[in-house]
Amino acid sequence: MSRVFVTGLGAVSPAGWNVAALRDVLERGTPLPIQPQARPGWEQPLRVRLVPNPAVRPAFLAHPRLRRTSPLTHYAAAAALEAAARFRKNNQRQRLGIVVCLQSGCVQYSYRFFEETLKDPATASPLLFPETVFAAPASHIAALLGDAPLVSTLIGDPASFLQGLSLGVQWLEENRVDACLVIGAEENNWLLADALWHFEHSAVLSSGAGAVCLSLDPALSIGVELGLITDVHSYLASTSRARAAQAMRKQLPAGSTVELLCDGLSDSPRTDAAERAAWLDWTGPRISQRRILGEGLMAAAAWQCVAACDAVAGRRFEAANLSLVGCNQQAVGARFVRVDSGISHLPGGARTGSI
Numbered sequence: 001m002s003r004v005f006v007t008g009l010g011a012v013s014p015a016g017w018n019v020a021a022l023r024d025v026l027e028r029g030t031p032l033p034i035q036p037q038a039r040p041g042w043e044q045p046l047r048v049r050l051v052p053n054p055a056v057r058p059a060f061l062a063h064p065r066l067r068r069t070s071p072l073t074h075y076a077a078a079a080a081l082e083a084a085a086r087f088r089k090n091n092q093r094q095r096l097g098i099v100v101c102l103q104s105g106c107v108q109y110s111y112r113f114f115e116e117t118l119k120d121p122a123t124a125s126p127l128l129f130p131e132t133v134f135a136a137p138a139s140h141i142a143a144l145l146g147d148a149p150l151v152s153t154l155i156g157d158p159a160s161f162l163q164g165l166s167l168g169v170q171w172l173e174e175n176r177v178d179a180c181l182v183i184g185a186e187e188n189n190w191l192l193a194d195a196l197w198h199f200e201h202s203a204v205l206s207s208g209a210g211a212v213c214l215s216l217d218p219a220l221s222i223g224v225e226l227g228l229i230t231d232v233h234s235y236l237a238s239t240s241r242a243r244a245a246q247a248m249r250k251q252l253p254a255g256s257t258v259e260l261l262c263d264g265l266s267d268s269p270r271t272d273a274a275e276r277a278a279w280l281d282w283t284g285p286r287i288s289q290r291r292i293l294g295e296g297l298m299a300a301a302a303w304q305c306v307a308a309c310d311a312v313a314g315r316r317f318e319a320a321n322l323s324l325v326g327c328n329q330q331a332v333g334a335r336f337v338r339v340d341s342g343i344s345h346l347p348g349g350a351r352t353g354s355i
Helices: 019-028 069-090 107-119 134-144 160-173 190-199 241-250 269-280 300-312
Strands: 005-014 036-037 048-050 097-103 151-155 179-187 208-216 224-229 260-263 284-289 317-324 330-338
Touching: 005 036, 005 069, 005 134, 005 284, 005 300, 019 208, 019 300, 048 190, 069 097, 069 107, 069 134, 069 300, 097 134, 097 160, 097 300, 107 190, 134 179, 134 190, 151 241, 160 179, 160 208, 160 224, 160 269, 160 317, 160 330, 208 300, 224 300, 241 269, 241 300, 241 317, 260 300, 269 317, 300 317, 300 330
Parallel strands: 097 151, 097 179, 260 284, 260 317
Antiparallel strands: 005 208, 005 224, 036 048, 179 208, 224 330, 317 330
16 A cells, blocks of 8 residues: 555544534543433433534535535535645645545435425425435535535445545556545434444434545655554454454553544443454543544544554544444454554555445
8 A cells, every 4th residue: 555644634523513522522531511312202302412503603504516405415615624624725636536435324314305295295495406325415514615526425224434444545546546534434323323322322313424535645644644544444254343343452552641542432332342342451541522523433443543644643643543333344454653653554464445
């Protein structure tokens, strides 16, 4: 794998509308307040952590393509603009690839469209339908950022975010783009909160987006290099989630006081079990951001990646390791290294993964 550098980061989360807000909340370590989410037919509300309203209306919402878009697209666009700012300022060629990773997609518009269809198919608004498709956010972001030579949407469990990074690396190495923006996003809806409650009663749904911009140009780096992405360890009949998590763990380094672990633990005993067991030997510092921000699905995976890179860029750690044990598909890990740290990028036996 070529040397791949992190060029920018972006985030929208229950903490706020930028990476600084995310960093501040994670450094405090106190779980954010939980808001009630009404569920039709239930007296007891569901529990969620909502993205706060921005202090001022984002200027990008005036773009014609974003007039009727879902909150998911708003979150993804804000994170994308923040992450791509450095590249767009310093690169006139503007060959920016875009990969948008989703698990649930535009649920709010899907709910509205099918609700109208069920009530009266003759009067259901056809204007709603385009916003129900999974590729809609990527299309809108490409229009917002300008002429993008490559745009793709990946659907999967949260670990698919690292497959999005792998795809971005592939495009860079093939010289198809000068930089690649990888975005993970989700939005809130009672349908999602209800579905999550049925899988894990203690889970708290959250929403937002995270974005990472990659480039081969060291001059654009924020001081962080992508050291490796592990192999993809899928959950198969012969490979349990626990085994996949252990296999991923073996490709990342042992605990160290100068390296951070960003894991996906959320204080849900059943869903945490495989990842918790895989990292029992880790003795270094760690962040479990789902405990603080909630279960953001694909957005939570992106927040993990942003938090890891931001910690290295801020010189708080020489490296950061990412553990993503997805809910139903795969376990994948990654490692980000400070450019001037001098430590090894590839621990013994580790390989760079691919999609």
